[in-house]
Amino acid sequence: MGTTQSVPHRAVVEHLVRQVVYERLGKPMPRVAAAPNPLVVNISARHCHLTPEAVEALFGKGYELKVHKWLYQEGQFAAQETVTLIGPRSRVISNLRILGPCRNINQVELAYTDAVALGFGIPLRQSGDIDGTPGCMLMGPAGFFEMPQGVIRALRHVHMHPEDAEFYGVQKGDMMKLKVGGPCAITLEQLLVRVDPGFKLEVHIDTDEGNACNLKPDTPCELVK
Amino acid sequence: MGTTQSVPHRAVVEHLVRQVVYERLGKPMPRVAAAPNPLVVNISARHCHLTPEAVEALFGKGYELKVHKWLYQEGQFAAQETVTLIGPRSRVISNLRILGPCRNINQVELAYTDAVALGFGIPLRQSGDIDGTPGCMLMGPAGFFEMPQGVIRALRHVHMHPEDAEFYGVQKGDMMKLKVGGPCAITLEQLLVRVDPGFKLEVHIDTDEGNACNLKPDTPCELVK
Numbered sequence: 001m002g003t004t005q006s007v008p009h010r011a012v013v014e015h016l017v018r019q020v021v022y023e024r025l026g027k028p029m030p031r032v033a034a035a036p037n038p039l040v041v042n043i044s045a046r047h048c049h050l051t052p053e054a055v056e057a058l059f060g061k062g063y064e065l066k067v068h069k070w071l072y073q074e075g076q077f078a079a080q081e082t083v084t085l086i087g088p089r090s091r092v093i094s095n096l097r098i099l100g101p102c103r104n105i106n107q108v109e110l111a112y113t114d115a116v117a118l119g120f121g122i123p124l125r126q127s128g129d130i131d132g133t134p135g136c137m138l139m140g141p142a143g144f145f146e147m148p149q150g151v152i153r154a155l156r157h158v159h160m161h162p163e164d165a166e167f168y169g170v171q172k173g174d175m176m177k178l179k180v181g182g183p184c185a186i187t188l189e190q191l192l193v194r195v196d197p198g199f200k201l202e203v204h205i206d207t208d209e210g211n212a213c214n215l216k217p218d219t220p221c222e223l224v225k
Numbered sequence: 226m227g228t229t230q231s232v233p234h235r236a237v238v239e240h241l242v243r244q245v246v247y248e249r250l251g252k253p254m255p256r257v258a259a260a261p262n263p264l265v266v267n268i269s270a271r272h273c274h275l276t277p278e279a280v281e282a283l284f285g286k287g288y289e290l291k292v293h294k295w296l297y298q299e300g301q302f303a304a305q306e307t308v309t310l311i312g313p314r315s316r317v318i319s320n321l322r323i324l325g326p327c328r329n330i331n332q333v334e335l336a337y338t339d340a341v342a343l344g345f346g347i348p349l350r351q352s353g354d355i356d357g358t359p360g361c362m363l364m365g366p367a368g369f370f371e372m373p374q375g376v377i378r379a380l381r382h383v384h385m386h387p388e389d390a391e392f393y394g395v396q397k398g399d400m401m402k403l404k405v406g407g408p409c410a411i412t413l414e415q416l417l418v419r420v421d422p423g424f425k426l427e428v429h430i431d432t433d434e435g436n437a438c439n440l441k442p443d444t445p446c447e448l449v450k
Contacts, residue, residue, distance in 0.1 A: 111338075111436065112436035112437075112439060113336075113338050113432060113433070113436050116432075116436070124408055124409060124439065155408075156409075183349055183380075183415060184349060184381075184415060185414035185415045186411055186412065186413055186414060186434075186437070187411065187412040187414065188411055188437075189410035189411060189412065190408060190409060190410045206437075207338060207341075208338070208433050208436040208437040209437040211336065211337035211338050211341070211433040211437075212337075212411075212413075212431075212433040212434040212436075212437035212438075214337060214349065
């Protein structure tokens with residue numbers, strides 16, 4: 001695995017600067033600056049999670065994913081490897097990115113715009129909840145892998161450390177809202193709260209949601225209960 | 226031109242039924258039922274508006290657009306004709322629908338997802354406000370037509386008759402919000418109000434916005450000031 005260390009997310013730097021500035025000035029800290037962690041909002045482009053067996057079928061016996069880029073969540077990465085997705089009407093999406101490390105289920109996460117392009121009806125599901133969802137065929141350099149199910153649109157969600165959940169006054173499974181500002185301002189409701197001691201505070205939305213509000217690194221975002 | 230009459234929009238039928246039911250039951254009418262007109266929300270897929278000169282360059286001397294489907298706004302239609310859009314990086318979108326009748330400017334309206342696919346940076350503009358926007362090449366069966374400018378993402382907007390503007394207490398140029406319910410609920414802020422005696426009450430959002438909230442004919446929508 002590679003060891004590329006990406007630069008800190010803009011929201012992380014801003015949060016640090018904000019805290020230091022208020023402290024130096026001896027001014028009362030506004031609520032957003034008092035949060036234990038910066039609010040990072042990232043767009044998940046279409047991608048897949050694969051089992052080691054699927055990776056071997058697609059890339060060859062004993063093959064291991066290589067790191068292309070580390071993601072904000074600890075230990076998660078975009079792999080160098082991509083696959084070709086073949087939909088039920090033989091339409092194709094090339095260069096579908098694999099996210100690593102491997103998991104114990106195979107899951108493809110698409111935006112509705114992708115699904116429409118493929119001629120596919122896909123359900124809105126929480127990651128991992130794939131019973132009864134449609135499948136697809138994947139193609140890699142060493143062969144094909146058939147997924148009998150696992151193609152979903154992932155429910156928009158926020159990863160939270162327990163200290164974030166406490167600060168925002170929410171629990172695992174609650175729904176929050178993300179207010180996104182700017183000229184295409186949107187409030188995304190039905191944002192699922194996921195809490196784990198291994199998580200860093202991060203909202204994941206898909207490309208339809210990100211494009212609907214034209215989310216950029218400097219777009220103001222606020223998490224509300 | 227064709228004369229196909231499409232069935233009334235679901236929102237139109239619901240609005241009529243709602244008004245009749247409250248009246249028959251002799252119950253006070255809730256605000257939404259008391260509105261002078263039903264709220265119709267439609268998704269505008271990518272399309273273009275063309276001048277007669279552009280239509281002639283693309284389809285031949287004296288060519289006139291044929292009606293594929295009448296739209297909700299009086300006299301507006303999706304044409305049978307489509308063109309191929311060639312972007313600045315020679316990437317292509319096929320089957321770009323022309324909306325008729327012809328106008329006095331050429332304008333292409335894309336979603337950001339389309340723009341990303343084309344490798345294009347396009348600005349968010351009100352329809353008709355195209356100064357300084359990027360251009361593209363269009364290809365039709367009879368030839369090419371170069372647009373030096375006019376490729377935009379249209380600002381989400383609501384068409385209103387003056388009686389709708391009065392009911393909602395807004396004026397031309399104001400911004401409203403559209404609350405969209407369901408499992409992917411979203412509030413679209415920065416919804417531009419356009420008022421004209423020739424308009425029927427209708428919200429236009431693009432495919433990114435429609436897919437972000439998975440708008441269907443039965444998705445509950447509410448217009449708020």
